[in-house]
Amino acid sequence: MPPRAPMTGPERPTLIYDGECGMCRALVARLAVWDREHRIALVPFQDEGVVTRLGIGLPALAAAMHLVLPDGRVSAGADAVPELLRLLPGAKRWLRLVFAVPGVRPLARRVYRWVAERRRCPVRGRPGPGAPSPPPPAPVVH
Numbered sequence: 001m002p003p004r005a006p007m008t009g010p011e012r013p014t015l016i017y018d019g020e021c022g023m024c025r026a027l028v029a030r031l032a033v034w035d036r037e038h039r040i041a042l043v044p045f046q047d048e049g050v051v052t053r054l055g056i057g058l059p060a061l062a063a064a065m066h067l068v069l070p071d072g073r074v075s076a077g078a079d080a081v082p083e084l085l086r087l088l089p090g091a092k093r094w095l096r097l098v099f100a101v102p103g104v105r106p107l108a109r110r111v112y113r114w115v116a117e118r119r120r121c122p123v124r125g126r127p128g129p130g131a132p133s134p135p136p137p138a139p140v141v142h
Contacts, residue, residue: 012041013087015080016051016066019044021119024065037089040067064116078105078112 015031018024028042043050045061054068064077067084075083085096099105 010041010054010068010070012070013039013083014041014043014050014054014068015084016043016045016054016056016061016068018062018065018119019046023115023119031084031088034088034092039087039089040084064112077116078108081108 015028017028031040032042045051045058051058051061054066056066056068056074060066060076065080067075067080069075069083082096082099085092085099099108
């Protein structure tokens with residue numbers, strides 16, 4: 001048997017998401033239900049061991065979900081959605097066709113960015129629920 005080429009990505013498609021974001025966890029839980037064949041590995045970016053091996057920086061991970069494919073390709077944010085839908089078994093796969101409609105992908109990117117910028121993420125400087133409030137600024141002395 002010939003030697004195997006080195007892998008450039010994970011063994012199976014891997015979705016990296018913010019495990020401290022309630023909305024992110026809820027959406028990943030829904031994705032897990034749809035992925036009844038367990039085609040996609042779901043990894044919070046707080047799992048440093050896995051994330052380090054994949055080589056994506058923390059600021060990028062805090063800004064958007066990332067889908068890393070076995071061939072090494074990476075899709076982030078709204079651009080990952082059609083690929084995720086393609087990987088799902090059954091009826092959900094047809095939803096990816098919506099992204100082929102002109103104008104949908106740029107709109108999806110804007111909506112994703114708008115939502116992502118407003119969610120709480122301690123890494124991005126927006127404390128999560130239950131986090132202590134930052135101290136008030138020091139008074140300016142003249």
